[in-house]
Amino acid sequence: MTTAQIACPQCGKPIVIEDRVETVQCAVCRQIVVLQGHVCPNCYHVHAEETAVCQQCGESINRACKHCHTVNWGGSDQCRKCGQPLDIFEMLSDHSPKAAGQRLQRQMDEAHTFKKTEEEASRKRMAELQAVETERQIELQRRLKIKQRQERRMLAFAFAMIAIFLITVLIFVLLK
Numbered sequence: 001m002t003t004a005q006i007a008c009p010q011c012g013k014p015i016v017i018e019d020r021v022e023t024v025q026c027a028v029c030r031q032i033v034v035l036q037g038h039v040c041p042n043c044y045h046v047h048a049e050e051t052a053v054c055q056q057c058g059e060s061i062n063r064a065c066k067h068c069h070t071v072n073w074g075g076s077d078q079c080r081k082c083g084q085p086l087d088i089f090e091m092l093s094d095h096s097p098k099a100a101g102q103r104l105q106r107q108m109d110e111a112h113t114f115k116k117t118e119e120e121a122s123r124k125r126m127a128e129l130q131a132v133e134t135e136r137q138i139e140l141q142r143r144l145k146i147k148q149r150q151e152r153r154m155l156a157f158a159f160a161m162i163a164i165f166l167i168t169v170l171i172f173v174l175l176k
Contacts, residue, residue, distance in 0.1 A: 004016070006044050007046065008026040008028065008029060008031055010026065010029050013026060013027075017044065022034070022035055033046070039073070040059055040074075041059065041074035042059035042074075043057040062074055063086060065084055065086060066084075068084070070082065
């Protein structure tokens with residue numbers, strides 16, 4: 001069991017990290033500190049912004065599970081998703097040609113799956129955008145018809161006023 005201390009980013013009091021957990025809580029201010037992406041598992045430097053590499057010692061802050069590819073805090077002993085041990089020696093020894101071929105095939109399969117997922121999401125977004133655009137066009141047409149109706153009414157009113165004026169002028173001229 002490795003223990004280390006970090007300073008609480010909120011109050012500055014020491015927080016003890018034991019058993020390679022994902023988050024720790026300050027006993028003083030109750031601030032929860034997420035270790036993944038923020039705390040180096042090597043030198044325990046706390047980074048305010050999430051980062052992949054420690055700015056102080058250059059160590060990787062996260063590592064991926066070789067079974068499910070979930071990104072875990074570099075200090076974790078087990079994957080937070082599948083529970084498999086994150087044994088660095090097992091990961092280092094897995095460089096045989098067969099393993100490399102399997103890893104490459106798995107990555108290609110994952111890339112293909114990712115591509116299909118992204119294409120489907122893109123089609124869905126495009127359909128949503130087209131539906132919004134169709135609704136917008138319908139609303140614009142509705143407003144245009146209302147505007148045209150109003151303009152016709154104003155034109156009819158103007159003609160009526162001109163006619164009344166002309167009739168009034170004509171009557172005035174005839175009566176003189």
